Amino acid sequence: MTWRSEQIAWAWDGKPVTVAQTSHGDGPTVLMLPALSSISTRREMRPLQQQLGGSFRTVAIDWPGFGDLPRPKIDWRPEAYRAFLKQAAERLRPAATIAVGHAAGYALAEAAETEAALGALSLISPTWRGPLPTMTGKRIAAFRSVARAVDWPVLGALLHRLNVNRPVIGMMARGHVYADPAWLTPERLRDKLAVTEAAGARYASVRFVVGELDAFREGAEFLSAAARIRTPLQVVFGAQAPRKSKVDMVALAALDHVQATELPVGKLSVYEEYPEQVAPVVAAFLRSNPTTG
Numbered sequence: 304m305t306w307r308s309e310q311i312a313w314a315w316d317g318k319p320v321t322v323a324q325t326s327h328g329d330g331p332t333v334l335m336l337p338a339l340s341s342i343s344t345r346r347e348m349r350p351l352q353q354q355l356g357g358s359f360r361t362v363a364i365d366w367p368g369f370g371d372l373p374r375p376k377i378d379w380r381p382e383a384y385r386a387f388l389k390q391a392a393e394r395l396r397p398a399a400t401i402a403v404g405h406a407a408g409y410a411l412a413e414a415a416e417t418e419a420a421l422g423a424l425s426l427i428s429p430t431w432r433g434p435l436p437t438m439t440g441k442r443i444a445a446f447r448s449v450a451r452a453v454d455w456p457v458l459g460a461l462l463h464r465l466n467v468n469r470p471v472i473g474m475m476a477r478g479h480v481y482a483d484p485a486w487l488t489p490e491r492l493r494d495k496l497a498v499t500e501a502a503g504a505r506y507a508s509v510r511f512v513v514g515e516l517d518a519f520r521e522g523a524e525f526l527s528a529a530a531r532i533r534t535p536l537q538v539v540f541g542a543q544a545p546r547k548s549k550v551d552m553v554a555l556a557a558l559d560h561v562q563a564t565e566l567p568v569g570k571l572s573v574y575e576e577y578p579e580q581v582a583p584v585v586a587a588f589l590r591s592n593p594t595t596g
Contacts, residue, residue, distance in 0.1 A: 371497070405431070
């Protein structure tokens with residue numbers, strides 16, 4: 304089986320945006336949406352693609368403003384991500400979609416609005432709220448000011464560096480992203496840091512951190528969207544997920560029509576760290592549905 308990488312042209316606010324996608328495997332198309340985070344790209348989906356590629360055509364795609372390509376200066380906001388996902392779904396017509404982390408919110412919003420647009424939906428470590436609002440438990444007016452300040456030439460670069468320097472990323476990754484501290488080897492940490500150094504990385508990254516890229520404003524909206532979905536819906540998360548985020552995952556998993564699995568290990572990036580445990584659960588869900596089975 305071959306790997307195929309290509310660049311996709313898009314536009315927002317009158318500016319051209321180029322994103323990358325990587326395809327692997329043969330069979331029904333499964334769209335794979337990585338997390339929206341300062342260190343995330345489509346490459347974090349590669350371990351799952353390797354596991355699932357024998358039965359499915361997996362297509363992992365970067366989000367605009369994230370990834371490893373240069374990114375334009377844009378006032379990134381939820382409308383952009385809703386529009387991008389809608390276009391990607393129309394272009395790829397997936398039989399199923401796997402959305403991880405913050406991408407789950409956008410997947411739920413699109414699936415609730417347009418039935419079957421994303422096919423069967425598997426959410427892994429689903430979250431809906433950015434890191435700072437999650438930590439504080441509320442939205443603070445100053446967060447929006449920070450999001451605007453990141454566009455300023457000098458101050459913006461400083462804010463970005465305070466957010467994504469080596470100690471902060473190491474602490475964040477070991478604290479709530481990866482269960483095994485040894486998993487984040489020096490080589491892997493270098494790869495994560497390289498993502499933050501792409502041209503224009505700060506514009507979406509800081510907005511994500513302060514909650515400006517949240518698909519929903521309240522947890523009730525997150526659950527309401529999931530409750531309206533009529534296509535098959537799966538939720539998978541690790542037992543060691545951060546406490547505040549896990550509350551939302553458990554609430555989502557408790558919905559009557561959701562097929563839920565709590566794995567014995569793993570934090571937010573359980574799919575990247577433990578793909579051999581995540582893949583069989585996701586594959587079984589996909590094979591149980593008419594569009595992908």
